[in-house]
Amino acid sequence: MFPERLDAPQAWSIARAMMDGFNRHYRLFRAESARAKHRFETADWHGQQRAQRERIEFYDLRVKECVRRLDKEFQAGTLPMAVWHQVKLHYIGLMVNHLQPELAETFFNSVTTKILHRTHFQNDFIFVRPAVSTEYIESDDPAARPTYRAYYPQATRLPEMVTAIVQDFALQRPFEDLPRDVALVVHAINARLGSVKWRTNFQIQVLTSLFYRNKGAYLVGKVINGYAELPFALPILHGEQGGLIIDAVLFGEADLQMLFSFARAYFMVDMEVPSAYVQFLRSLMPRKPRGELYTALGLAKQGKTLFYRDFLHHLKYSSDQFRIAPGIKGMVMLVFDLPSFPYVFKLIKDRFPAPKDTTREQVKAKYLLVKQHDRVGRMADTLEYSLVAFPRERFSDALIAEIQQHAPSQLEISDRDGDGRQEVIIRHLYIERRMVPMNIHLQECFDAGLEQPEARSALEHAVVEYGNALKDLVAANIFPGDMLWKNFGITRNGKVVFYDYDEIEYLTDCHFRRVPPPRSEDDELSGEVWWPVGPRDVFPETFAPFLLGNPAVREIFLRHHADLLDVQFWQSHQERIRAGHVYDVFPYDVQRRFGAAAHFPLSQPSPVSGAMP
Numbered sequence: 049m050f051p052e053r054l055d056a057p058q059a060w061s062i063a064r065a066m067m068d069g070f071n072r073h074y075r076l077f078r079a080e081s082a083r084a085k086h087r088f089e090t091a092d093w094h095g096q097q098r099a100q101r102e103r104i105e106f107y108d109l110r111v112k113e114c115v116r117r118l119d120k121e122f123q124a125g126t127l128p129m130a131v132w133h134q135v136k137l138h139y140i141g142l143m144v145n146h147l148q149p150e151l152a153e154t155f156f157n158s159v160t161t162k163i164l165h166r167t168h169f170q171n172d173f174i175f176v177r178p179a180v181s182t183e184y185i186e187s188d189d190p191a192a193r194p195t196y197r198a199y200y201p202q203a204t205r206l207p208e209m210v211t212a213i214v215q216d217f218a219l220q221r222p223f224e225d226l227p228r229d230v231a232l233v234v235h236a237i238n239a240r241l242g243s244v245k246w247r248t249n250f251q252i253q254v255l256t257s258l259f260y261r262n263k264g265a266y267l268v269g270k271v272i273n274g275y276a277e278l279p280f281a282l283p284i285l286h287g288e289q290g291g292l293i294i295d296a297v298l299f300g301e302a303d304l305q306m307l308f309s310f311a312r313a314y315f316m317v318d319m320e321v322p323s324a325y326v327q328f329l330r331s332l333m334p335r336k337p338r339g340e341l342y343t344a345l346g347l348a349k350q351g352k353t354l355f356y357r358d359f360l361h362h363l364k365y366s367s368d369q370f371r372i373a374p375g376i377k378g379m380v381m382l383v384f385d386l387p388s389f390p391y392v393f394k395l396i397k398d399r400f401p402a403p404k405d406t407t408r409e410q411v412k413a414k415y416l417l418v419k420q421h422d423r424v425g426r427m428a429d430t431l432e433y434s435l436v437a438f439p440r441e442r443f444s445d446a447l448i449a450e451i452q453q454h455a456p457s458q459l460e461i462s463d464r465d466g467d468g469r470q471e472v473i474i475r476h477l478y479i480e481r482r483m484v485p486m487n488i489h490l491q492e493c494f495d496a497g498l499e500q501p502e503a504r505s506a507l508e509h510a511v512v513e514y515g516n517a518l519k520d521l522v523a524a525n526i527f528p529g530d531m532l533w534k535n536f537g538i539t540r541n542g543k544v545v546f547y548d549y550d551e552i553e554y555l556t557d558c559h560f561r562r563v564p565p566p567r568s569e570d571d572e573l574s575g576e577v578w579w580p581v582g583p584r585d586v587f588p589e590t591f592a593p594f595l596l597g598n599p600a601v602r603e604i605f606l607r608h609h610a611d612l613l614d615v616q617f618w619q620s621h622q623e624r625i626r627a628g629h630v631y632d633v634f635p636y637d638v639q640r641r642f643g644a645a646a647h648f649p650l651s652q653p654s655p656v657s658g659a660m661p
């Protein structure tokens with residue numbers, strides 16, 4: 049029950065201090081995101097990547113700062129619960145006209161859960177559920193920019209309209225040839241809309257901040273005509289002569305999903321009302337959970353909060369049991385899933401068998417490296433949680449036995465909150481999107497029979513995509529370490545994504561070597577590695593025997609990606625990266641590029657069909 053009177057003298061000051069802490073966080077977050085425009089205009093690619101990496105740390109730093117302040121000024125840890133009740137009420141009052149209330153709630157939770165005991169993690173003290181609505185939030189500031197702008201064609205034609213849309217972003221770098229690019233965009237829109245009649249409500253709505261990431265800026269919006277809405281995005285890049293170019297038009301939910309994929313780095317976007325951005329983006333991608341959209345906008349803590357709320361809701365409305373994930377078990381990670389829920393849960397085992405030579409801390413460091421690095425659409429993002437409780441009755445006994453055997457330090461089974469129900473509490477885990485492991489996918493193709501055209505085409509797609517994934521990782525200065533099929537998964541859209549990070553290295557830290565000539569006939573005949581191998585030595589010639597045992601796979605791989613078996617390929621890219629080159633990796637099919645064929649990046653256009661029949 050909430051108190052009738054707010055009579056604790058410190059409660060208001062504590063709530064105010066927490067809100068100040070959040071406001072400072074969002075101010076810094078927003079300023080860093082806004083600076084992305086200048087970095088883009090001046091082609092400061094290394095700066096952009098550094099900022100993307102560093103911004104991820106902002107949140108935890110501000111939470112720590114705030115906890116320190118509360119301890120110092122209010123001895124927060126010693127206050128009675130009656131005071132915390134009132135702190136929450138005052139805080140709700142402070143959110144009434146706030147422009148980021150949902151983020152402020154999450155910040156409040158992060159701070160209070162560092163101070164209060166776990167038994168108080170309930171809606172009286174923290175925001176288990178949101179208290180404030182995010183609908184129709186607008187800034188009253190006359191200088192504030194709206195969330196999106198609407199353009200109507202009445203007086204103008206489509207080319208003028210598209211030109212105005214692009215020019216309104218006032219990018220401080222000239223376009224190489226804007227009329228040419230606008231003509232290409234208009235042609236694409238006309239081709240897409242076909243001969244439909246323009247209805248009275250025909251308009252184009254565009255989000256007012258560009259979305260920056262790596263070497264690109266993305267203009268995001270939708271065309272509305274009658275009852276139809278067509279989402280679109282225009283990637284703006286630097287052309288070869290240094291001027292700006294519109295590189296393609298992406299249309300529809302699938303293209304946008306690829307742009308906002310969980311396997312890519314977070315965008316930098318200058319947003320005053322993030323919930324309004326999320327609402328707009330949701331209208332373009334209705335199937336993408338709101339949590340993933342917040343994460344894609346760099347608001348990863350909010351993404352985590354929403355994910356967890358969705359997860360608890362799913363648990364309540366499902367009845368299946370957690371089980372060991374299908375596929376080959378990991379030596380380092382213990383992986384389980386809930387069949388009805390499209391994510392996997394991964395925990396680090398307590399011991400690793402030979403030849404694994406690593407520690408829990410090193411594995412965590414590799415996962416962190418991936419979180420902070422550009423994931424180029426090829427490495428799954430992970431959400432990291434501590435002390436997660438699951439209902440015991442949802443765990444199969446086999447899974448409990450598995451955890452007891454391989455990760456006992458991570459497991460507690462108890463009635464933590466004293467409600468008479470046993471819970472499985474996992475000390476530390478990662479959660480990531482579930483994919484179909486590649487070994488299972490390939491086996492399904494073989495089982496269907498490669499004389500079937502669909503199975504053949506699915507196999508071809510998977511193998512070409514696998515090579516592309518390796519090449520995109522190269523472009524991002526990543527060597528996956530363990531390249532076996534089982535360490536890659538295939539997504540709903542047929543993309544191949546890597547998920548096993550414990551042996552990952554920067555490409556520039558590896559030594560790519562040729563296998564030395566045999567010293568004797570014995571060397572030549574032995575099936576063993578007889579030459580000395582250093583910790584980061586890699587021998588590309590040796591990939592074939594363990595990857596390409598199947599003749600059909602081998603034939604496809606060699607046709608498209610034989611260069612991956614050549615030491616020269618790896619060394620030359622390593623040299624370019626060392627010399628400061630930042631490769632382009634496009635979040636869309638390279639065939640979609642207007643100037644396309646002229647310069648493909650490292651990877652190849654994918655064959656069309658990726659799905660299994």
Ligand SMILES: Nc1ncnc2c1ncn2[C@@H]1O[C@H](COP(=O)(O)OP(=O)(O)OP(=O)(O)O)[C@@H](O)[C@H]1O
Nearest residue numbers: 374375376378379380381383481482483485534548
């Ligand atoms: N995102 C995912 N989607 C579906 N299955 C997954 C996913 N991540 C892991 N798995 C399954 O769990 C298994 C083990 O996961 P992972 O490769 O991460 O563990 P590992 O211990 O690092 O493996 P290794 O022994 O190769 O180092 C995979 O082979 C796969 O079957």
